[in-house]
Amino acid sequence: MKRLTFLFLVFLLAMMCAVLVAQEPPASGARRGGMRGMQGPPASGPMLDIANKLVDAINKQDTAALQKMLASDAVFLDEDGHAPPALNWIVKLTAGTPAKQIEISATHSQMWGDAGWVSFNYTLTETFQGQPKTVKGTASIVLRKPLDADWQIQLVHGALYQKVAGITQ
Numbered sequence: 001m002k003r004l005t006f007l008f009l010v011f012l013l014a015m016m017c018a019v020l021v022a023q024e025p026p027a028s029g030a031r032r033g034g035m036r037g038m039q040g041p042p043a044s045g046p047m048l049d050i051a052n053k054l055v056d057a058i059n060k061q062d063t064a065a066l067q068k069m070l071a072s073d074a075v076f077l078d079e080d081g082h083a084p085p086a087l088n089w090i091v092k093l094t095a096g097t098p099a100k101q102i103e104i105s106a107t108h109s110q111m112w113g114d115a116g117w118v119s120f121n122y123t124l125t126e127t128f129q130g131q132p133k134t135v136k137g138t139a140s141i142v143l144r145k146p147l148d149a150d151w152q153i154q155l156v157h158g159a160l161y162q163k164v165a166g167i168t169q
Helices: 002-022 045-059 063-069 086-094
Strands: 070-077 101-112 115-128 131-144 152-160
Touching: 045 063, 045 086, 045 101, 045 115, 045 131, 063 070, 063 086, 070 086, 086 152
Parallel strands: 070 152
Antiparallel strands: 101 115, 115 131, 131 152
16 A cells, blocks of 8 residues: 555656646746756645745754654655655754754645645755755655645655756756
8 A cells, every 4th residue: 555655646746747847838048957947836825834834843953843744654755766764854854953954945836635745945054064064955745635634745855956067057
């Protein structure tokens, strides 16, 4: 059953990406690739609230709040397609002194009854080997709303922003 749920979520994420790509092309002269490609609808309602709750929990190092947002069978996919336990994702975001600080922008989302997604660009500042470091990336989150329960994160995909000569600008 878990394998079927995982495959359904991957299929749902692929379908959402296909819908976004099929929408109108970018304006003439628009750059493609990286975090500057085509976009979905602006985030609103419960999906925007969830993105903001994530930011608040990370900035406060509130591991319990993030754990409460995860479904018991949640999956985290990194930019290489690895699927480390979602709990590891939470621990990495909430561990360390001083606390990591995250800011999000370019939020987009969509909902279909008891399912939805939210994506955003992020800037995460942390201390690494005694020095402040900032990383940028993008995250996509698929959620579902069980009967009589809060929205739960089913799938998180995160990717770091990378500059590749000749491909990204």
